[in-house]
Amino acid sequence: MTIIAPSILSADFSRLGEEISGIEQAGADWIHVDVMDGQFVPNLTFGPPVIAAVRPATKLPFDVHLMIERPELSIAHYAAAGADRITVHAEACVHLHRTIYQIKELGLPAGVAINPGTPVSVLESVLGDVDLILVMTVNPGFGGQKFIPYSLNKLRQIRSMLVERELQHVHVQVDGGINEETAKLVTEAGANVLVAGNAVFAQADRAAAISLLR
Numbered sequence: 001m002t003i004i005a006p007s008i009l010s011a012d013f014s015r016l017g018e019e020i021s022g023i024e025q026a027g028a029d030w031i032h033v034d035v036m037d038g039q040f041v042p043n044l045t046f047g048p049p050v051i052a053a054v055r056p057a058t059k060l061p062f063d064v065h066l067m068i069e070r071p072e073l074s075i076a077h078y079a080a081a082g083a084d085r086i087t088v089h090a091e092a093c094v095h096l097h098r099t100i101y102q103i104k105e106l107g108l109p110a111g112v113a114i115n116p117g118t119p120v121s122v123l124e125s126v127l128g129d130v131d132l133i134l135v136m137t138v139n140p141g142f143g144g145q146k147f148i149p150y151s152l153n154k155l156r157q158i159r160s161m162l163v164e165r166e167l168q169h170v171h172v173q174v175d176g177g178i179n180e181e182t183a184k185l186v187t188e189a190g191a192n193v194l195v196a197g198n199a200v201f202a203q204a205d206r207a208a209a210i211s212l213l214r
């Protein structure tokens, strides 16, 4: 079954707790939490104190997407703030394998994200160590961007790598420009976790928006 993870980047930050509770009631599966540091990406969001403050707003898992340089320095703070799973960018990790194990040693499932310009081959040596692969379907940093069609080739490649290595339990997540139309394309190409910011939070009826994506 497809997992729907609304991205709170598109929520009203002045009412973040209420927005998160509302999205749980609307039928979300995970809460996607975009952390940006103004270095790895040209935008800045929030860090552990804000995540800890809104953590009581829902029982749903916090899926923390770290778009930050040197994540190894702060992963433990995100875990302590209430992250239920943590994804780091391959491009931001000098010691990717070590960072994945740092997340796992904290007792959390670890994910690896790749940017649109990064080939899937970087995943080969860590595929057996992760719980989730995140294929960025836009360049990270902002919500509301247009889906990059070449991502579909990358999803197909990843799905066949997973089948070949009998790793079908690994989640394949997509993030960026996911809407009713692209949701269909990415699921056909092998994705099973859909992150959606604008396609959920910009809609008046969020329950209907989530059902449509599902």
Ligand SMILES: O=C(CO)[C@@H](O)[C@H](O)COP(=O)(O)O
Binding pocket: 007, 008, 009, 010, 032, 034, 065, 067, 138, 139, 140, 141, 142, 143, 144, 145, 175, 176, 177, 178, 195, 196, 197, 198, 199
């Ligand atoms: O990580 C990111 C952006 O870098 C995302 O999670 C966005 O928040 C997705 O927003 P939409 O493209 O769905 O509006």
Ligand SMILES: [Fe+2]
Binding pocket: 007, 032, 033, 034, 065, 175, 195
């Ligand atoms: Fe994200």
